[in-house]
Amino acid sequence: LDRRQQARLVQACLGLTEAEASNALAKAIVQAGGVLGSDAVEAVTAEKKQIIRKSGLLEYYDNTELIDNVGGLDTLKEWLRKRVRAFTDEARTFGLPAPKGILLVGVQGCGKSLIARSVASMWRLPLLRLDAGRLFSSLVGSSEENLRQAIKTAESVAPAVLWVDEIEKGFSGVGSSNVSDAGTAARVFGGFITWLQEKQKPVFVVATANDISNLPPELVRKGRFDEIFFVDLPNAAERADIWRIHLAKRNRDPNQFDLTTLAMASEGLSGAEIEQAVIAGLYEAFDANRPLTMNDLLDVLNETVPLSTMMREELEALRAWARQRARNASTQR
Ligand SMILES: Nc1ncnc2c1ncn2[C@@H]1O[C@H](COP(=O)(O)OP(=O)(O)OP(=O)(O)O)[C@@H](O)[C@H]1O
Numbered sequence: 125l126d127r128r129q130q131a132r133l134v135q136a137c138l139g140l141t142e143a144e145a146s147n148a149l150a151k152a153i154v155q156a157g158g159v160l161g162s163d164a165v166e167a168v169t170a171e172k173k174q175i176i177r178k179s180g181l182l183e184y185y186d187n188t189e190l191i192d193n194v195g196g197l198d199t200l201k202e203w204l205r206k207r208v209r210a211f212t213d214e215a216r217t218f219g220l221p222a223p224k225g226i227l228l229v230g231v232q233g234c235g236k237s238l239i240a241r242s243v244a245s246m247w248r249l250p251l252l253r254l255d256a257g258r259l260f261s262s263l264v265g266s267s268e269e270n271l272r273q274a275i276k277t278a279e280s281v282a283p284a285v286l287w288v289d290e291i292e293k294g295f296s297g298v299g300s301s302n303v304s305d306a307g308t309a310a311r312v313f314g315g316f317i318t319w320l321q322e323k324q325k326p327v328f329v330v331a332t333a334n335d336i337s338n339l340p341p342e343l344v345r346k347g348r349f350d351e352i353f354f355v356d357l358p359n360a361a362e363r364a365d366i367w368r369i370h371l372a373k374r375n376r377d378p379n380q381f382d383l384t385t386l387a388m389a390s391e392g393l394s395g396a397e398i399e400q401a402v403i404a405g406l407y408e409a410f411d412a413n414r415p416l417t418m419n420d421l422l423d424v425l426n427e428t429v430p431l432s433t434m435m436r437e438e439l440e441a442l443r444a445w446a447r448q449r450a451r452n453a454s455t456q457r
Pocket residue numbers: 193194195196197230231232233234235236237238239332333334366369394395396397399
């Protein structure tokens with residue numbers, strides 16, 4: 125193992141007890157035929173998965189995504205790229221604090237959850253998902269105790285990425301049938317906020333939200349997150365990028381398609397809607413027993429009413445909110 129690989133392996137072992145770590149390494153050596161190879165990191169990670177599964181409150185999320193499969197959002201990607209080595213000893217020695225987390229606010233289907241899934245693969249850290257609603261489930265102890273337990277588990281496998289999807293829904297708590305009262309929801313949320321602000325362990329929180337009307341103001345106050353990013357609808361260049369990604373994902377050669385024309389014809393569409401258009405076009409071609417053509421895609425677009433058209437007012441409110449409080453995830457709007 126070279127020095128970088130050694131550092132990665134040591135980092136992967138953090139959070140395991142000595143017995144767990146030596147057990148995992150022994151297994152890896154046996155699997156690799158008697159040597160300690162670079163895939164030992166995966167063996168150690170597998171050991172961590174077991175620990176998370178046992179806890180029951182967090183989900184070890186395997187379904188990560190490559191950052192290259194995220195179209196556009198250049199500012200956000202660059203921010204993340206700069207922090208690839210942020211959790212190493214090298215960074216500590218250099219005098220850098222470990223990043224705390226980001227809040228991604230934005231339009232539906234534009235890649236917030238996608239980014240959350242790709243941070244972990246980019247940084248090669250385990251991805252843990254916290255379902256805030258599950259904390260309130262009366263089946264597993266008190267809600268406050270559940271939060272403490274979830275935090276403890278996340279910290280025990282740190283460095284790790286903790287993904288809290290749709291945070292405004294999870295912590296609004298009240299209203300869903302299994303929640304006892306508003307006071308509990310507020311206390312648990314308060315506990316989470318305090319931890320965000322004061323945590324010492326390298327757990328990087330990626331929270332997402334799309335409903336700003338339900339977003340507690342305490343959450344967006346300075347000091348909670350390193351940055352609040354606003355994820356807007358993709359611009360033309362970003363749409364071309366997203367078409368390219370989704371055509372390639374479905375085994376089509378993007379060079380066979382006029383991406384600029386597709387980008388123009390899909391103004392107002394989200395990434396998720398572009399993905400759906402690719403699928404709808406593929407169905408047309410499949411049904412007619414011929415390869416996918418530009419016309420299939422353009423026909424689909426003709427019949428698509430973007431969600432952003434139906435929700436114009438919400439979108440404007442979201443943008444106005446973001447102008448004051450968030451940083452754009454992409455340049456040139
Ligand atoms: N920028 C993008 N690049 C590539 N694909 C995208 C992009 N945005 C969205 N998609 C596609 O749409 C899917 C849904 O997007 P995602 O779940 O990330 O949206 P979201 O912003 O989390 O929406 P919501 O607010 O509804 O949760 C993704 O899994 C991906 O396939």
